Amino acid sequence: MSATNDTPLKRFTAFWVVLGAFLLFGIIALILAPLTNTPEVTAADEAGATRRLAIRELVEEEQAKNLAMVENGDKIQAPPAEIFGKVGAQLASIKPQAVKEDRFRDPALVAEEAPAEQEDASDAPAATETAAPAESEAAPEPADSSDQ
Amino acid sequence: MSATVQNSDPKDAKLRADIDRSLRHPVMFFFTSGALWLLVAVLLGFASSFKSHSPDFLGDAAWATTGRLSLAHQNILIYGWACQAAFGAIIWLMARLCRKESKNSILILVAGHVWNLAITFGLFGILLGGSTGVTWMAFPTAVWPVLLISYILIAIWSAIQFQVREGGHIFVSQWYLLAAIIAFPWVFFSSHVFVFVLDGHPLMKAAVSEWYRAGLVFLFLAPVAISAAYYLAPKVTGRPVHSYHLAMFGFWSLMAIAPWAGFQKLAGAPIPRFLPYIGAAATILFLIPALAVAVNILRTILQDETSASRNSPSLRFTMGGMAGMLILGVLGLFLNTSGTLAMTQFSLTGYGMDILAIYGFFSMCAFGLIYFVVPRVTRREWLSKRFITSHFFLSLYGVAAVVLFSIMGGLFQGQAQNDSNAPWADAASFGRAYAVGTTLAWLFIAFANTIFLSHLLLMWARLGRRSTHPTLLDSGHHASSPHGPEGDIDELQAAKA
Numbered sequence: 001m002s003a004t005n006d007t008p009l010k011r012f013t014a015f016w017v018v019l020g021a022f023l024l025f026g027i028i029a030l031i032l033a034p035l036t037n038t039p040e041v042t043a044a045d046e047a048g049a050t051r052r053l054a055i056r057e058l059v060e061e062e063q064a065k066n067l068a069m070v071e072n073g074d075k076i077q078a079p080p081a082e083i084f085g086k087v088g089a090q091l092a093s094i095k096p097q098a099v100k101e102d103r104f105r106d107p108a109l110v111a112e113e114a115p116a117e118q119e120d121a122s123d124a125p126a127a128t129e130t131a132a133p134a135e136s137e138a139a140p141e142p143a144d145s146s147d148q
Numbered sequence: 149m150s151a152t153v154q155n156s157d158p159k160d161a162k163l164r165a166d167i168d169r170s171l172r173h174p175v176m177f178f179f180t181s182g183a184l185w186l187l188v189a190v191l192l193g194f195a196s197s198f199k200s201h202s203p204d205f206l207g208d209a210a211w212a213t214t215g216r217l218s219l220a221h222q223n224i225l226i227y228g229w230a231c232q233a234a235f236g237a238i239i240w241l242m243a244r245l246c247r248k249e250s251k252n253s254i255l256i257l258v259a260g261h262v263w264n265l266a267i268t269f270g271l272f273g274i275l276l277g278g279s280t281g282v283t284w285m286a287f288p289t290a291v292w293p294v295l296l297i298s299y300i301l302i303a304i305w306s307a308i309q310f311q312v313r314e315g316g317h318i319f320v321s322q323w324y325l326l327a328a329i330i331a332f333p334w335v336f337f338s339s340h341v342f343v344f345v346l347d348g349h350p351l352m353k354a355a356v357s358e359w360y361r362a363g364l365v366f367l368f369l370a371p372v373a374i375s376a377a378y379y380l381a382p383k384v385t386g387r388p389v390h391s392y393h394l395a396m397f398g399f400w401s402l403m404a405i406a407p408w409a410g411f412q413k414l415a416g417a418p419i420p421r422f423l424p425y426i427g428a429a430a431t432i433l434f435l436i437p438a439l440a441v442a443v444n445i446l447r448t449i450l451q452d453e454t455s456a457s458r459n460s461p462s463l464r465f466t467m468g469g470m471a472g473m474l475i476l477g478v479l480g481l482f483l484n485t486s487g488t489l490a491m492t493q494f495s496l497t498g499y500g501m502d503i504l505a506i507y508g509f510f511s512m513c514a515f516g517l518i519y520f521v522v523p524r525v526t527r528r529e530w531l532s533k534r535f536i537t538s539h540f541f542l543s544l545y546g547v548a549a550v551v552l553f554s555i556m557g558g559l560f561q562g563q564a565q566n567d568s569n570a571p572w573a574d575a576a577s578f579g580r581a582y583a584v585g586t587t588l589a590w591l592f593i594a595f596a597n598t599i600f601l602s603h604l605l606l607m608w609a610r611l612g613r614r615s616t617h618p619t620l621l622d623s624g625h626h627a628s629s630p631h632g633p634e635g636d637i638d639e640l641q642a643a644k645a
């Protein structure tokens with residue numbers, strides 16, 4: 001290379017080459033990513049999402065109600081450090097309860113039970129009532145911590 | 149500015165002076181604004197560390213929560229200080245090594261101002277609750293395209309200078325600079341596209357953001373720091389680099405290993421299992437290029453029999469940076485084994501390693517380069533060796549304390565977290581004492597950088613010593629100024645006229 005290596009044309013060409021080099025990796029990522037990403041949403045995904053969103057909505061409504069009551073002065077919020085241990089022990093002592101509403105249940109289980117129930121209805125003269133063990137064995141619900 | 153300048157070829161000296169003059173404003177702008185952002189970042193680090201063990205500090209204000217302060221601290225440290233110091237280093241080093249004056253200084257300066265405006269907007273965005281929540285990509289999403297365009301307008305000219313350089317040998321520093329110049333947009337652009345633009349799986353976005361963090365450190369900041377070290381060591385000592393082959397080995401091993409690091413931060417997450425293992429292996433293997441570079445640089449410096457290596461501020465900071473790099477490599481080896489990783493994944497340890505990489509390694513090398521470059525572009529010498537010495541020792545002790553407390557505290561914290569028989573509160577209490585120590589250490593670093601910023605501002609205002617004799621850290625007693633006679637720069641200029 002000689003001193004004549006530095007010409008306006010060389011600089012102009014170098015500008016575009018370097019700019020291309022800078023953006024190359026990102027452009028390759030932009031091109032390849034949609035080809036490799038297959039965002040297929042299955043029916044189970046959607047049902048699960050609906051279930052989770054319904055639970056989230058309920059939780060947020062309850063939390064908003066509690067917050068509103070705290071702000072209005074109707075309830076006093078207890079310091080978390082004083083009650084976490086107590087609430088944790090109460091929660092640990094409660095046995096799991098069966099979820100009743102279909103929208104909160106695993107869609108795959110709901111789908112399994114539906115054909116099984118139809119078969120039973122057609123074959124058996126009378127279906128025996130299944131016990132609801134969770135209800136009979138359930139411990140009382142924990143006291144509302146915000147009442148303390 | 150040293151005696152050797154006067155003995156070199158006058159045409160060569162004039163070319164170097166012309167290069168320095170053409171880059172005076174952008175280089176000083178990047179170094180000074182970077183130093184200012186460094187002080188801001190350190191103060192934010194102090195505040196977030198204080199808040200972590202004393203939540204009542206700064207009251208209940210939303211902007212003063214630990215989360216926002218910590219995000220602001222880390223992002224300002226990276227983009228406000230580290231990137232701007234790197235820009236100043238890249239444009240000056242490449243111009244000097246390619247022996248080309250800058251023809252685009254005004255554009256670089258404008259792009260630098262845009263970068264700073266974007267950072268300011270990003271900082272307020274984080275503090276006012278508009279952050280993205282992604283650790284080193286926390287600025288509001290509107291900021292990153294502006295940063296990318298600013299970077300292109302800053303760094304592209306250095307790559308063009310390399311293309312049109314005069315023929316001859318390509319220096320080791322130039323390899324690292326070119327790698328850094330190309331790696332930054334690759335890592336930055338692709339990561340931000342995957343995380344903020346493409347509609348991908350959130351877990352993979354988390355993995356990409358961790359890859360980005362490692363890429364920024366190992367593929368951008370580390371090469372810039374190493375290029376500065378490879379420039380300063382032979383320049384100040386007057387000796388060639390100890391081993392060219394070792395330099396080549398260090399470069400290519402870094403380029404081969406570094407792109408794989410980062411995924412180990414998601415060990416245990418539901419991502420493909422090989423990814424965290426690859427990330428951990430790459431982080432462990434970083435020790436190989438670190439050893440190669442450190443041995444090469446330190447042997448070049450320490451074989452010098454003159455007092456240059458003892459008394460040169462640049463070399464002192466560079467040696468500190470090389471030590472930081474070695475410690476980073478060794479700690480990476482021990483902290484990324486599967487047992488230790490599982491224990492420290494959600495503790496202070498990761499933060500300590502980040503600070504070691506950014507401050508203990510990169511910043512120390514950057515300070516060394518700044519102490520070398522600023523007298524050359526301002527044609528003034530540093531005012532006070534005591535300022536320089538204080539900056540060095542306070543930074544060294546401060547960063548050593550932050551790293552030690554964070555890593556030790558993280559290990560104890562992680563151990564307590566993994567003990568399922570003990571309450572979680574124990575893990576938090578184990579880390580508290582170390583968090584207090586970290587807060588104190590940030591105070592020392594803040595003091596160090598206040599001194600540095602003040603010194604740099606005086607140099608920017610061209611209030612430095614008017615002398616061709618460099619400010620050295622000679623601790624001897626002298627009847628007259630240890631820096632040589634004052635005012636000889638005026639005599640020199642008068643003689644040339």
